[in-house]
Amino acid sequence: MTAHDETTPAVEVRGVSRHFDGGGHTVYAVRDVSLTVAPGELLAIVGRSGSGKTTLLNLIAGLDRPDDGSVYLDGHDITVASEGYLTALRRNHIGFVFQSFGLLPLLSAAENIALALRIAGASGRDEAQRTRELLELVGLSARAGHRPYELSGGEQQRVAVARAMANRPRLLIADEPTGELDTVTGAQIFGLLQQAAREGVTIVMATHDPLIMDYADRFVEMADGRLVGSGEIRGALHRG
Ligand SMILES: Nc1ncnc2c1ncn2[C@@H]1O[C@H](COP(=O)(O)OP(=O)(O)O)[C@@H](O)[C@H]1O
Numbered sequence: 001m002t003a004h005d006e007t008t009p010a011v012e013v014r015g016v017s018r019h020f021d022g023g024g025h026t027v028y029a030v031r032d033v034s035l036t037v038a039p040g041e042l043l044a045i046v047g048r049s050g051s052g053k054t055t056l057l058n059l060i061a062g063l064d065r066p067d068d069g070s071v072y073l074d075g076h077d078i079t080v081a082s083e084g085y086l087t088a089l090r091r092n093h094i095g096f097v098f099q100s101f102g103l104l105p106l107l108s109a110a111e112n113i114a115l116a117l118r119i120a121g122a123s124g125r126d127e128a129q130r131t132r133e134l135l136e137l138v139g140l141s142a143r144a145g146h147r148p149y150e151l152s153g154g155e156q157q158r159v160a161v162a163r164a165m166a167n168r169p170r171l172l173i174a175d176e177p178t179g180e181l182d183t184v185t186g187a188q189i190f191g192l193l194q195q196a197a198r199e200g201v202t203i204v205m206a207t208h209d210p211l212i213m214d215y216a217d218r219f220v221e222m223a224d225g226r227l228v229g230s231g232e233i234r235g236a237l238h239r240g
């Protein structure tokens, strides 16, 4: 993932399929999906539960390999990459945000972020400075020393967004990031992600939260593993 210009899509999914053994029958989780995402674009993947959103995100992030088709990140075919390459790619270039926050319960907000920085290879000095910046970015400077159980769901997810941004990812994958949040805190999380996209981070997000229509640039809809629709949405009007 070294090439980085405006003409190369940040993400290109070409004819990708993935099936699973569903215990006696085959589940076609993703069927012949193709899409591209431009650098700095916020793409929402919408669709009901079971439509294949998480499977597609896993394929885009190199957490899983397709049975057919290819995934290109910044022009590089990751479906033929080694496990070592994919591990380094995820560590250095991709951020993840999940529905369930995924913070380490015994570490404070700041320590959760600092740990991510250390894993990404930051030095001790950079680590403290960057942790402060990231906490400020998500509006949690005053909560730095709190552990997850002392934070609201929205605050925990903001820590998770800060952690996902720790390695300055070029690509951020978010899977139902507002699934456990109320409307107001969900909007704050979408706002943070939109801001990251404005600053050049490419974001691919699975959600069935209708609020996303105020924040994403574009959406694709999945049903039974296929892309069944797409459209430009309102977020795009606010760009630039
Ligand atoms: N590892 C797996 N083994 C078997 N079936 C799976 C596996 N992962 C996903 N599936 C199935 O693939 C389909 C799509 O799942 P998923 O991608 O999780 O959808 P969504 O995220 O849209 O809810 C579902 O029918 C699900 O049960």
Ligand SMILES: [Mg+2]
Residues within 6 Å of the ligand: 050, 053, 054, 055, 175, 206
């Ligand atoms: Mg899912």
